[in-house]
Amino acid sequence: MKKSATYYVFSGANTPLSEFTSPIPTLKDGEILVNILYTTLCGSDLHTFCGLRNEPCPTILGHEIVGIIAQISPTHSGQDALGKQLHVGDLITWTVFSSDPNTTDYQPEIPQKNGNLYKYGHRQITEQDNFHGGLATHIILRPNTCIRILPKDISLAVAATINCAVATSAGALRLAGTIAGKNVHVAGIGLLGLVTIAMCKELGAKNIIASDVNPARLEMAKHFGASHTIDLRERENCALLEATTIDRFIDMSGSPDAMELGIETLGLHGRAMLVGAVFHQRPTKIDAEQVIRKMLTIKGLHNYNYTDFSFAVDFIINNWQKYPFESLIEREFPLDEVNAAIDYALTHKPIRAGLYMDSSTAKR
Structure with a gap:
């Protein structure tokens, strides 16, 4: 086994990352050493780099990761989330967080909001705590990290996105409730939006309306199952929303304008899932009277739980070749x-x- 690892350190906004090489430490109880094969740059990594969000520095960015097991601590359970035996050489994905169920404020339905959360790609490097980000050759998975074994032939580039964008999309749809036979409006056609559209397609949505201000992104949405697209740069383009009974609105854009329009055009008993607004912006205005009269449900989601993670893994295993x-x-x-x-x-x-x-x- 290789005895040293290389990682790239982020020390401050708009500053190039620096290369470091360090000995791989001896695994502690319940840990797993992973050889990273592929990492994708998430929007939050880029926001951190630009100073739009703060992370403790120095740190190793990157949390959309896939890799193979290099070593398993003898005290680890030796099983993934489905009870399958883990072996050195297995290709795996894992939750972006480790959440200790013995913490006093732990809630099983929202482990990602545990007070004692260990979040990969979001931690300060210390002498006792490193090897926790994706811009590296190795990472150490801490105890209470949810792991799934992946097929060897899956695209590594696609698999890397499972434990962030894909799992978060799964969480949004869990909150949305029934999708089959519903008219769904998805705003914000980045990776989250495209994954959500494909999931809605597989779940039997009646119509899937994609909205964005980028025509190229809207064209992409058609290839992932969108039945209609709306360019939000012109209000008159939104007539379709006003003429259709929208049952589910899922916002991945974080734009107050998009969120206001999406909630405004929901029909009776409509549900809105707000996911994209994870950065500072103007307050979003909501017409409380319409929320009451239409009996709307509005929910927010940050990250995902274990059920969402496993749904995301299964969805990609079954569909990564069906959609581009x-x-x-x-x-x-x-x-x-x-x-x-x-x-x-x-x-x-x-x-x-x-x-x-x-x-x-x-990419293969």
Whole structure:
């Protein structure tokens, strides 16, 4: 087994990441060492790099990760979330967090909101705590991390997105309730929006309306199951929403304008799931009278729970080739070109940029 690892350290906004090499520490109780094969740059990584959100520094960014098991602590249960035996060499994905169920404020339905949460790609490097981000050759999974074994032939680029965007989309649909036979409006056609559209398609939605201000993104939505698209740059383009009984509104954009329109155009007993507003912006205005008269339900979601994670894994295993998910990782870079990858992502704004550890792990 390799005795040292390379990782790239983020020390401050708009500052290039620095390369470090460090010995791999001895595993503690319940830990698993993973060789990272592929990491994608999430929007939150880019927001942190630009200073739009704060993370304790220095840190190792990156949380959309997939890799193979290199070593398992003898005190680990040795099983994944489905009870399957874990082995060295298994390809795995895992929750973006480790959540200790023995914490006093632990709630099983929202483990991602535990007070004693360990979140990968979002922690400060210390002498006792490192190897916890995706922009690296290795990561150590802590106890109480939910793990799933993946098929060996799955696209690594697609698999890397499961434990963030795909699982969060699954959580939004759990909150939405019944999708079959419903008219669904999805606002914000990034990776979250596209995954949500494909999930709604598989769950039997009657109509799926995609809205955005980017025509290219709206064109993408059609390939993931959208029956209608709306360019939000012009209000008259929104006539379809006003002429259709919208049962479910899912916002992945975070735009107050989009959220206001989505809630306004919901029908009787409609449900709104707000997911995208994870950055500072103007307050969103809601007409309380209409919420009351239409008997609307409005819910927020941040991250996801274990049920959502397993739904996401199964969805990608079953559908990653049915929809053009691989095309969403628009450009790949070797890990040692991570700063070029960040620059590309900020300049060109792809759905995702990917980072592979060596040429054998680039898109197949």
